[in-house]
Amino acid sequence: xxxxxxxxxxxxxxxxxxxxxxxxxxxxxxxxxxxxxxxxxxxxxxxxxxxxxxxxxxxxxxxxxxxxxxxxxxxxxxxxxxxxxxxxxxxxxxxxxxxxxxxxxxxxxxxxxxxxxxxxxxxxxxxxxxxxxxxxxxxxxxxxxxxxxxxxxxxxxxxxxxxxxxxxxxxxxxxxxxxxxxxxxxxxxxxxxxxxxxxxxxxxxxxxxxxxxxxxxxxxxxxxxxxxxxxxxxxxxxxxxxxxxxxxxxxxxxxxxxxxxxxxxxxxxxxxxxxxxxxxxxxxxxxxxxxxxxxxxxxxxxxxxxxxxxxxxxxxxxxxxxxxxxxxxxxxxxxxxxxxxxxxxxxxxxxxxxxxxxxxxxxxxxxxxxxx
Amino acid sequence: xxxxxxxxxxxxxxxxxxxxxxxxxxxxxxxxxxxxxxxxxxxxxxxxxxxxxxxxxxxxxxxxxxxxxxxxxxxxxxxxxxxxxxxxxxxxxxxxxxxxxxxxxxxxxxxxxxxxxxxxxxxxxxxxxxxxxxxxxxxxxxxxxxxxxxxxxxxxxxxxxxxxxxx
Numbered sequence: 001x002x003x004x005x006x007x008x009x010x011x012x013x014x015x016x017x018x019x020x021x022x023x024x025x026x027x028x029x030x031x032x033x034x035x036x037x038x039x040x041x042x043x044x045x046x047x048x049x050x051x052x053x054x055x056x057x058x059x060x061x062x063x064x065x066x067x068x069x070x071x072x073x074x075x076x077x078x079x080x081x082x083x084x085x086x087x088x089x090x091x092x093x094x095x096x097x098x099x100x101x102x103x104x105x106x107x108x109x110x111x112x113x114x115x116x117x118x119x120x121x122x123x124x125x126x127x128x129x130x131x132x133x134x135x136x137x138x139x140x141x142x143x144x145x146x147x148x149x150x151x152x153x154x155x156x157x158x159x160x161x162x163x164x165x166x167x168x169x170x171x172x173x174x175x176x177x178x179x180x181x182x183x184x185x186x187x188x189x190x191x192x193x194x195x196x197x198x199x200x201x202x203x204x205x206x207x208x209x210x211x212x213x214x215x216x217x218x219x220x221x222x223x224x225x226x227x228x229x230x231x232x233x234x235x236x237x238x239x240x241x242x243x244x245x246x247x248x249x250x251x252x253x254x255x256x257x258x259x260x261x262x263x264x265x266x267x268x269x270x271x272x273x274x275x276x277x278x279x280x281x282x283x284x285x286x287x288x289x290x291x292x293x294x295x296x297x298x299x300x301x302x303x304x305x306x307x308x309x310x311x312x313x314x315x316x317x318x319x320x321x322x323x324x325x326x327x328x329x330x331x332x333x334x335x336x337x338x339x340x341x342x343x344x345x346x347x348x349x350x351x352x353x354x355x356x357x358x359x360x361x362x363x364x365x366x367x368x369x370x371x372x
Numbered sequence: 373x374x375x376x377x378x379x380x381x382x383x384x385x386x387x388x389x390x391x392x393x394x395x396x397x398x399x400x401x402x403x404x405x406x407x408x409x410x411x412x413x414x415x416x417x418x419x420x421x422x423x424x425x426x427x428x429x430x431x432x433x434x435x436x437x438x439x440x441x442x443x444x445x446x447x448x449x450x451x452x453x454x455x456x457x458x459x460x461x462x463x464x465x466x467x468x469x470x471x472x473x474x475x476x477x478x479x480x481x482x483x484x485x486x487x488x489x490x491x492x493x494x495x496x497x498x499x500x501x502x503x504x505x506x507x508x509x510x511x512x513x514x515x516x517x518x519x520x521x522x523x524x525x526x527x528x529x530x531x532x533x534x535x536x537x538x539x
Contacts, residue, residue, distance in 0.1 A: 051505075053504050056504075057504065057505060058397065177414060180419065181414075185417065185418075189419060189421060189425060189427075192417075192419060192431075192492065193433075193434075193435035193436070193492075193494065194435075196435065196494055196496055196497075197435055197494075197496060198419075199496075200496030200499070200500075281510055364433075368432055368433060
């Protein structure tokens with residue numbers, strides 16, 4: 001190819017890329033949900049693939065292996081969601097019932113008075129009316145119940161989204177090696193070896209990252225469970241600790257923000273269960289620091305769990321799975337959060353990891369371009 | 373009844389695919405069962421190279437081996453624009469097998485001298501296969517080690533026969 005032809009070829013390639021991006025910009029609103037479902041299905045597949053492959057070796061049937069693994073995951077998912085939903089509903093109903101009791105109203109008002117008195121400068125403000133506080137809480141809770149109902153509507157969308165993700169995951173898991181071969185077959189001969197290398201490296205990066213994250217999340221869940229169990233031994237009276245621990249483990253998948261999310265349900269349930277208990281209200285952490293309703297105990301416990309996870313478990317289990325600089329992690333999280341919200345934050349690190357692999361391979365390709 | 377009978381035993385007289393037959397001939401895949409050869413076949417990639425198309429160039433990083441299903445491949449080096457043909461390979465022959473072990477650069481260029489169908493088995497495929505089926509992976513690595521040992525022994529013999537040429 002002459003240099004003139006090469007320039008024309010590059011110009012047409014550039015024009016084609018610009019047209020593709022322009023077209024993508026217009027059709028994105030129509031395909032965005034499907035793309036997100038496919039991304040989720042791909043991530044799900046990457047997590048479950050080693051399990052399906054291992055089972056296939058034993059029972060010699062891909063379809064049955066996929067069916068068994070997906071079935072197991074579905075049973076676990078359904079068990080967790082239904083258990084957590086019924087537990088939370090029961091917890092909220094009990095709390096709402098207790099709010100309507102007369103002695104509880106007095107206890108709440110007493111608590112409010114004491115809180116007001118203990119804050120310097122506010123104690124002399126005398127605009128507090130006794131029934132007002134309880135009324136506010138009751139209004140809040142009836143509003144909360146209505147919010148739950150409206151959340152159920154959007155829950156239908158979530159169920160559709162989840163069902164589609166599971167269906168796609170099943171298909172991709174079952175046909176994974178055929179899809180991979182089909183993808184490899186469209187790579188031009190010139191880039192065949194390097195193309196397969198990129199696919200393999202991306203797969204390895206994703207698998208290492210997701211497996212590491214899954215192990216780290218499990219260890220955070222187990223540690224949180226043990227921590228909450230210890231707090232309960234000292235009278236914290238926190239219920240639903242299995243679910244709180246799983247939420248803490250799952251939220252740990254979002255770096256930096258996740259750990260904070262994990263402790264919120266624990267604090268809320270502790271307050272709900274201990275409201276009215278004098279011992280819980282006047283609880284002292286280490287017999288020194290005032291920690292009403294064990295709030296500071298819970299915060300310290302989750303901080304300890306995070307420290308164990310960050311400094312001991314994650315370096316061993318996850319290692320340098322993605323190998324990104326902390327600055328790059330923070331920038332990726334920020335961009336992911338701005339573009340797609342919490343979902344974006346969840347995908348930010350693996351996406352940055354894939355981009356790192358692709359950039360590394362592009363550098364490799366540029367270095368050896370004259371040999372292709 | 374005849375149709376049922378034929379359907380039940382339809383695999384009995386089934387011809388072995390060309391790919392499987394070729395794979396069984398390759399020393400890297402010696403002493404592997406039909407099931408293991410079938411697994412390897414699933415990991416291989418069929419590629420078609422036109423006449424004059426380069427499979428890989430000398431000094432390019434190697435990623436794996438190629439097996440010729442049909443066609444002819446010329447292996448050569450070039451010194452000062454002078455072509456030095458090292459081998460002309462035909463159906464059932466293979467090249468680049470050492471790249472299954474490391475990503476060192478290719479020692480020669482491979483080019484299709486006629487339209488050729490090749491079967492590529494690359495290092496990432498061997499790694500995936502070893503992960504999914506460690507027994508098959510071990511056998512392949514053992515066969516590769518045997519090939520290496522034979523070559524090393526031959527080289528040692530050649531060197532011991534010509535000690536004066538080394539100085």
